[in-house]
Amino acid sequence: MDGAAAPLITPLRLDAGALHRSATHPDADAMTFLNEIMARYPDAISFAPGAPHESFFGGIDIAALVDRFVTYLRESRRLDEQAVRRTLYQYGPSRGIIVDLLAAALAHDLGMPVDERSLVVTVGAQEGLLLTLRVLCGGADTVAVVDPSHVGITGAARLLDLPVVGIPDHGDGPDLGRLRAACAAHRVRVLYVAPDYANPGGTRMSLTARHELLAAADELDLLLVEDGAYAFTAGPDDLPPLKALDTAGRVVHVGTFAKIGVPGARVGYVLADQPVAGGGVLADALCTVKSMLTVNTSPIGQAVIGGLILQHDGSLRALARAKATLYRRNLTHLLGALRRHVGAPAGRTDGVTWNEPDGGFFVRMRLPVEADPALLERSAGQYGVLWTPMRAYYVGDGGARELRLACSYLSPGEIDEGAARLARLLTDVCPDR
Amino acid sequence: MDGAAAPLITPLRLDAGALHRSATHPDADAMTFLNEIMARYPDAISFAPGAPHESFFGGIDIAALVDRFVTYLRESRRLDEQAVRRTLYQYGPSRGIIVDLLAAALAHDLGMPVDERSLVVTVGAQEGLLLTLRVLCGGADTVAVVDPSHVGITGAARLLDLPVVGIPDHGDGPDLGRLRAACAAHRVRVLYVAPDYANPGGTRMSLTARHELLAAADELDLLLVEDGAYAFTAGPDDLPPLKALDTAGRVVHVGTFAKIGVPGARVGYVLADQPVAGGGVLADALCTVKSMLTVNTSPIGQAVIGGLILQHDGSLRALARAKATLYRRNLTHLLGALRRHVGAPAGRTDGVTWNEPDGGFFVRMRLPVEADPALLERSAGQYGVLWTPMRAYYVGDGGARELRLACSYLSPGEIDEGAARLARLLTDVCPDR
Numbered sequence: 001m002d003g004a005a006a007p008l009i010t011p012l013r014l015d016a017g018a019l020h021r022s023a024t025h026p027d028a029d030a031m032t033f034l035n036e037i038m039a040r041y042p043d044a045i046s047f048a049p050g051a052p053h054e055s056f057f058g059g060i061d062i063a064a065l066v067d068r069f070v071t072y073l074r075e076s077r078r079l080d081e082q083a084v085r086r087t088l089y090q091y092g093p094s095r096g097i098i099v100d101l102l103a104a105a106l107a108h109d110l111g112m113p114v115d116e117r118s119l120v121v122t123v124g125a126q127e128g129l130l131l132t133l134r135v136l137c138g139g140a141d142t143v144a145v146v147d148p149s150h151v152g153i154t155g156a157a158r159l160l161d162l163p164v165v166g167i168p169d170h171g172d173g174p175d176l177g178r179l180r181a182a183c184a185a186h187r188v189r190v191l192y193v194a195p196d197y198a199n200p201g202g203t204r205m206s207l208t209a210r211h212e213l214l215a216a217a218d219e220l221d222l223l224l225v226e227d228g229a230y231a232f233t234a235g236p237d238d239l240p241p242l243k244a245l246d247t248a249g250r251v252v253h254v255g256t257f258a259k260i261g262v263p264g265a266r267v268g269y270v271l272a273d274q275p276v277a278g279g280g281v282l283a284d285a286l287c288t289v290k291s292m293l294t295v296n297t298s299p300i301g302q303a304v305i306g307g308l309i310l311q312h313d314g315s316l317r318a319l320a321r322a323k324a325t326l327y328r329r330n331l332t333h334l335l336g337a338l339r340r341h342v343g344a345p346a347g348r349t350d351g352v353t354w355n356e357p358d359g360g361f362f363v364r365m366r367l368p369v370e371a372d373p374a375l376l377e378r379s380a381g382q383y384g385v386l387w388t389p390m391r392a393y394y395v396g397d398g399g400a401r402e403l404r405l406a407c408s409y410l411s412p413g414e415i416d417e418g419a420a421r422l423a424r425l426l427t428d429v430c431p432d433r
Numbered sequence: 434m435d436g437a438a439a440p441l442i443t444p445l446r447l448d449a450g451a452l453h454r455s456a457t458h459p460d461a462d463a464m465t466f467l468n469e470i471m472a473r474y475p476d477a478i479s480f481a482p483g484a485p486h487e488s489f490f491g492g493i494d495i496a497a498l499v500d501r502f503v504t505y506l507r508e509s510r511r512l513d514e515q516a517v518r519r520t521l522y523q524y525g526p527s528r529g530i531i532v533d534l535l536a537a538a539l540a541h542d543l544g545m546p547v548d549e550r551s552l553v554v555t556v557g558a559q560e561g562l563l564l565t566l567r568v569l570c571g572g573a574d575t576v577a578v579v580d581p582s583h584v585g586i587t588g589a590a591r592l593l594d595l596p597v598v599g600i601p602d603h604g605d606g607p608d609l610g611r612l613r614a615a616c617a618a619h620r621v622r623v624l625y626v627a628p629d630y631a632n633p634g635g636t637r638m639s640l641t642a643r644h645e646l647l648a649a650a651d652e653l654d655l656l657l658v659e660d661g662a663y664a665f666t667a668g669p670d671d672l673p674p675l676k677a678l679d680t681a682g683r684v685v686h687v688g689t690f691a692k693i694g695v696p697g698a699r700v701g702y703v704l705a706d707q708p709v710a711g712g713g714v715l716a717d718a719l720c721t722v723k724s725m726l727t728v729n730t731s732p733i734g735q736a737v738i739g740g741l742i743l744q745h746d747g748s749l750r751a752l753a754r755a756k757a758t759l760y761r762r763n764l765t766h767l768l769g770a771l772r773r774h775v776g777a778p779a780g781r782t783d784g785v786t787w788n789e790p791d792g793g794f795f796v797r798m799r800l801p802v803e804a805d806p807a808l809l810e811r812s813a814g815q816y817g818v819l820w821t822p823m824r825a826y827y828v829g830d831g832g833a834r835e836l837r838l839a840c841s842y843l844s845p846g847e848i849d850e851g852a853a854r855l856a857r858l859l860t861d862v863c864p865d866r
Contacts, residue, residue, distance in 0.1 A: 012656075012682035014709045018622075022725060023568045023718035031724070057518040062733060063496035085490040089697040123556055123727040130726060134592060135456045155725030159567060161594070189451075223445075249445035264522040266731040276447045285456035291464070292455060292588030293563060294556040294727060298699035300495060301731045 022159045027151055030392040033373055037380055045418035046386040047405040050199060050361045052263055053326055054409070060262060065307030066300070072101075072310055088303055092296045094287040096121025098306040102269055105309055109317045110244045118273035120286045121297045125229060125256035125268040130156040131286045131293065132225050132252050132270060133190065137162050142186035146174045148393035150199045150227065153192045166395030167191065169198070173205035176216050183220045190223045190252075195242055196231035197360025200393045200404040204359065207239055214242060217250040223274075224251045232260050232320035233327045233359040249274045252282065257305050260320035265301040327361065327408055330415065334363060334407040337419035342426060350430040354405075361408040364390065368430050371403040375429065385421035455592045460584055463825040466806055470813055478851035479819040480838040483632060483794045485692055486759055487842070493695060498740030499733070505534075505743055521736055525729045527720040529554025531739040535702055538742055542750045543677045551706035553719045554730045558662060558689035558701040563589040564719045564726065565658050565685050565703060566623065570595050575619035579607045581826035583632045583660065586625045599828030600624065602631070606638035609649050616653045623656045623685075628675055629664035630793020633826045633837040637792065640672055647675060650683040656707075659686045665693050665753035666760045666792040682707050685715065690738045693753035698734040760794060760841055763848065767796060767840040770852035775859060783863040787838075794841040797823065801863050804836040808862065818854035 016024055038046055066088070073079045073087060087097055096102075096119070103116035122128040133156050137143060143157045147166030157164045165182045167174040174193060182188055193213070195205040205213070217224050226242045243253035256268040272282035290296070312318040335356050338345075345354050351368035369375065371389045380386050390402035405422075407415055449457055471479055499521070506512045506520055520530055529535075529552070536549035555561040566589050570576060576590045580599030590597045598615045600607040607626060615621055626646070628638040638646070650657050659675045676686040689701040705715035723729070745751040768789050771778075778787050784801035802808065804822045813819050823835035838855075840848055 011680075012707055014707050014715060016709050016711045018569075019709070019718050020568050020571055020722070023721050028721045028724070032721075051524055054515065054519060054523065057522040060518070060522055062499055062521075066495055082487065085493070086487060088495075089490045089493055089695050090487065091484055091691070091696045123731075126728045127726065135453050136451075138453055139594060152725065152728075159722060159725050161572060247444075258524070262522050262733075263524045264732045266727065266729065266734075274445055274447050276449050276452070278449045282447060285452050288456050288461045288465075289453070289592060291461070292585065292592050293560065294699065295559045295585075296699065298556075298731050298734045299697040300695075300737060301699075301733055304733060 022155065025155075025158060027155065027392045030373075030389065031151070034376075034388060037376060038386060041380040041384070041386065044380045044384045044386045045410070045414050045421060047407065047410070047418055047422075048386045048388045049409050050406040051409050052259055052323070053330070055326070056323060057262075062304060065311070066303045068307035068310050069098075069303040072306065088299050092299045094120070094290045094296050095283070096269075096297055096302055097299050098302045098309070101306055101309045101314065105314050105316045106271065108315055110241065112244050114271065115273065118271055118281055118283045120270050120272070120283050120290060121302055122268045122270060122290070123294050123297050124258060124266050125227065125254050126152050126156070127290070127294060127297075128254040128268050128270040129153050129192075129225065129227070130159065131289055132254065132272070133157055133160055133162060134289050135282065135285045136190050136223060136252075140187055141189045142182075144179065144182055144188045144191040144222075145395060146191070146193045146198065147395050148201055148390060148399060149192060149395065150194065151392060153225075153227070154395060164395050168396070168398075169201055169203055171203055173203070173209040173213055176212060179216060180220065183222070188220070188222060190225050191217065192225045192227065193242070194227040194229065196228065196239070197233060197357055197362070198227075199230065199360070200362055200388070200390060201364050202355055202357035202360050202362040204234075204239070204357065210239065210242055210245055214245055214248070214250060218248045222250065226251050226253045228253060228255050229259055230360040232317070233324050233331075233361070235324075235328060235359065243271060257308075260316060260323055261305050261308050265304045267297060267301050267305045328359065330407040330410065330412070331357070331359070331361075331363075333412045333415050334405065334419065337416050338363070341419040341423035349432045350426070352426050352430055361406050363405040363407070365403050365405060367401045367403065367426070370400050372400070378429075379422075379425050383421045383425040385418050385425065387422070455588065458588075458591060460588065460825045463806075463822070464584070467809075467821060470809060471819060474813040474817070474819065477813045477817045477819045478843070478847050478854060480840065480843070480851055480855075481819045481821045482842050483839040484842050485696055485756070486763070488759070489756060490695075495737060498744070499736045501740035501743050502736040505739065521732050525732045527553070527723045527729050528716070529702075529730055529735055530732050531735045531742070534739055534742045534747065538747050538749045539704065541748055543674065545677050547704065548706065551704055551714055551716045553703050553705070553716050553723060554735055555701045555703060555723070556727050556730050557691060557699050558660065558687050559585050559589070560723070560727060560730075561687040561689075561701050561703040562586050562625075562658065562660070563592065564722055565687065565705070566590060566593055566595060567722050568715065568718045569623050569656060569685075573620055574622050575615075577612065577615055577621045577624040577655075578828060579624070579626045579631065580828045581634055581823060581832060582625060582828070583627065584825060586658075586660070587828060597828050601829070601831075602634055602636055604636055606636070606642040606646055609645060612649060613653065616655070621653070621655060623658050624650070625658045625660065626675070627660040627662065629661065629672070630666060630790055630795070631660075632663065632793070633795055633821070633823060634797050635788055635790035635793050635795040637667075637672070637790065643672065643675055643678055647678055647681065647683060651681045655683065657684045659684050661686060661688050662692055663793040665750070666757050666764075666794070668757075668761060668792065676704060690741075693749060693756055694738050694741050698737045700730060700734050700738045761792065763840040763843065763845070764790070764792070764794075764796075766845045766848050767838065767852065770849050771796070774852040774856035782865045783859070785859050785863055794839050796838040796840070798836050798838060800834045800836065800859070803833050805833070811862075812855075812858050816854045816858040818851050818858065820855070
C-alpha cells in the first residue's frame with residue numbers, strides 16, 4: 001500500500017467454471033484441437049472434414065438462383081413487386097417461405113403425401129435437431145441416441161441440459177435390446193438415428209431393421225428423430241427413409257440442403273406431421289419455439305435453395321444426382337486405395353480393420369492402438385495425413401481406438417496419396433501381433 | 434366388437450401438455466392472435482408490427498452487395514477465386530466472416546477499441562440473446578429483465594428453462610432498488626436492458642442512469658445484456674451505449690442489422706470481450722455453443738451485410754442515417770397526429786395517457802380500460818385500426834391497460850388516418866370521468 005489508491009472497480013474476469021457446460025465440454029475441445037491441427041499442417045492431406053466437395057461451388061450463381069425463385073413468386077404465387085421484395089427482405093414466417101416447394105419435392109421423391117403445414121425450414125439440420133429436442137423433451141427426459149452419433153445431436157442435448165443415453169449401433173442400426181433396457185431405466189421420449197450411412201459410423205440400416213425399429217418405437221412409445229443427411233448418396237438400391245415407412249406417426253424427419261445444395265445457405269428442414277391434441281401438428285410447435293431461437297431462417301438463403309429446387313424440376317433427388325455420383329466415386333476410390341495401400345480389411349495381421357460402406361461420406365477404421373490426439377499430431381507432423389479421432393462421437397466409453405475417414409472433400413489423387421501416407425503410419429504404429 | 438380387428442398400431446396423437454412449455458406458452462398464443470387478427474382485417478391500419486419500413490427494400494440489390502463483399506475478399510483479404518467461393522458457399526467459422534468489418538465499424542462509430550475476437554455474428558439479435566443467456570446462466574440462475582421487455586428475451590429464457598424476474602422500468606431504466614432486492618432474493622447473473630428507446634416501452638435511459646446502472650452491476654456482480662436495436666434512431670443528442678461506458682467489463686452488447694440493414698439477411702452480433710480465466714474471451718464460449726445451435730450464420734447473408742457496411746464507408750452510423758431520418762419523421766408524425774386527434778397526453782379527462790419518446794419505433798399508451806384481445810377485436814372490426822396489447826411484454830402483472838403503437842412500418846398518411854381511427858375508438862370506450 002504505497003500510496004496508490006486501489007481501483008474502485010475491478011475489471012471482470014470470468015471463471016470458466018461459471019460458464020454453462022455446453023461452452024466448455026471436452027467435445028468442443030476435441031473439435032478445436034482438430035481445427036487447430038488442420039491449420040498448423042496445411043499441407044497434410046485431410047480425411048477429417050465431412051464437408052461438401054468444392055468442385056460444385058464453381059457452378060453456383062446466387063443472383064440467378066434468387067432470380068429463379070423470384071420468377072416463381074411472380075408467376076406461381078402471383079406476387080406483385082412489393083410483395084416479392086417483402087418476401088425476400090422483410091421479417092418472415094418462422095415456418096419459412098419455401099415449404100410449398102419442399103412439400104412437393106418430398107412428396108414427389110418419397111412417394112408419400114406431405115402437407116406443407118407439417119414442415120418448418122431451419123437454419124441447417126442443426127437447428128432442426130435442437131428444436132425437435134426442445135419441443136419433445138423436458139427436464140426429466142433422457143435423449144437416446146444411436147452410439148456413435150453425430151456430435152450435433154449430443155451437443156444440442158447438452159445445450160438443453162438433457163441427459164443422453166447411447167444405444168450401441170450393432171452394424172444394422174441401434175441394438176433394440178439395449179434400447180428396451182434404456183427405456184426401462186430412464187424416461188426416454190426420443191431416439192436419434194441416422195439410418196443411411198450414419199456420420200460417423202458409415203452404417204446403413206436394412207429394410208428389416210427399419211421396420212423392426214418402427215415397431216419398437218411404437219411399443220416403447222418413442223418418437224424417432226431421423227437424420228437423413230446422407231441418404232442421397234445411396235445408389236439405385238436406395239431404401240425408403242423411416243418417415244416413408246411410418247404408418248404410426250412415430251418419425252420426425254430432419255433434412256439438410258448443406259450436402260445436396262449449398263452449405264452457405266444454411267437451410268435445413270423438419271417434417272413433423274404428428275397431430276397435437278387441441279389442434280395443429282408438431283411442426284406448429286417447432287415454429288413457435290423457432291420464433292424464440294432464430295425468428296426465421298434467412299429468406300435470402302431460402303431463395304437460393306428455392307431456386308435450386310426449381311432449377312431441378314422440383315425434385316431433391318434430381319438436385320442431388322450429380323453430387324451423389326461424385327461422392328460415390330470418391331468413396332469407391334477411397335475403399336480401393338485402402339485395399340491397395342493398407343491391405344484387405346480382414347487380411348491384416350495387426351488388428352487394423354475398417355468397414356466398407358456403399359454410400360455416405362465416411363469409413364470407420366479400428367486400430368490396435370489408441371487413435372488419440374497424440375497419434376493425430378504424429379500422423380500430421382510425420383506422415384502428412386489427418387483424420388478424425390472417433391472418441392468424441394461416443395456417448396459411452398467407445399471409440400478410443402477408432403478413427404473416421406471422410407472422402408467427400410478430396411480429389412481421387414489426394415485420396416490415393418492420403419491412403420498411402422496412412423498406410424505408412426499404420427505400418428509404423430501397429431506392429432504385427 | 435363386431436368382428437373388425439383393432440389396428441395393431443394406433444396412430445400417434447401428441448398431448449399438448451407433453452410438449453415443452455416454450456411451445457405452448459400464452460405469449461405465443463398472444464402473438465398468434467395478433468397475426469391472425471391482422472390477416473382477418475387486412476384493410477385495418479396497423480400500429481402493431483415494429484417491422485422496418487419497406488420503402489428501403491426497393492434499393493436492395495443482393496447481387497451488387499455480394500459483389501461488393503467479394504471485391505473486398507479479393508482485394509483486402511487477398512483471397513483467390515477458390516477461397517472466395519469457399520468463404521461464401523462452404524461451411525464456415527461459427528464466429529462469422531465479417532467480424533473484421535464489424536469490429537472496425539463499431540470501433541469507428543463508438544470511439545472505442547473493438548477486437549474482432551470479441552465478436553460473434555449471429556442469426557439476428559435473437560440468437561445472440563439466446564447464446565448469451567445459455568453461456569452465462571445455469572439451472573440455478575434467474576434472469577433479470579427490465580419490465581416490460583422485448584418478448585425475445587423472456588422467450589429465450591423460457592426455452593432454456595431459466596426463471597425470469599422483472600425489474601420495473603421507472604422511466605429512466607430499471608429501478609435499482611428493485612434490482613438489489615431481486616439480487617438478494619434470487620441468484621441473478623444477468624440483467625437484460627435496452628437503454629435506447631426500448632421495445633415496447635419507448636423509454637431511454639439518461640447518461641446518469643447509465644452510469645448508475647453500470648456501478649450497480651459491479652456492486653451486484655451482474656453482467657448487463659445490452660440490446661442496442663433502436664439506438665440508431667437517436668438524433669444528434671445520442672448517448673453512448675452502456676458498452677462504450679463499460680470500464681469494468683460488465684456489458685455484453687447485442688446488436689442487429691434487421692433495422693439498419695435488411696431483416697431478411699438475418700444477421701446480428703454479440704460483442705463479448707470479457708476475459709475468461711484459462712484463456713480466451715466470452716465470445717469464444719458463445720462460438721462454441723453456437724456450433725451446437727446453428728453451426729454458423731449464413732455466409733451469404735453475412736456477405737449482403739458486409740456489402741452494405743462497405744458501401745457505407747465501413748460505418749454502421751452512416752448505414753443507418755437514411756433510416757434514422759425516416760423513423761424520426763414517422764415518430765414525430767405519430768406524436769403530432771395523436772395530439773391532433775386524441776388530444777394532449779395530459780389534457781384528456783378520461784385517463785388516456787401516452788409517452789412522447791424522441792426516438793425509437795414505439796409509443797406506449799395507457800387506457801382506463803383493459804387493452805385486451807376483445808378490445809383489439811373491436812378496434813379492428815369497428816374502427817379499422819390495430820395495435821399491440823402490452824400484457825404479453827410484462828413479466829409481472831402489469832400492462833393489462835396498456836397498448837403499444839409502432840410507427841416504423843407506416844406512411845405519414847396512414848399514421849394520420851390510424852390516429853383518427855384510434856381517437857374514435859378511445860372516445861367510445863373511455864368515457865369522461
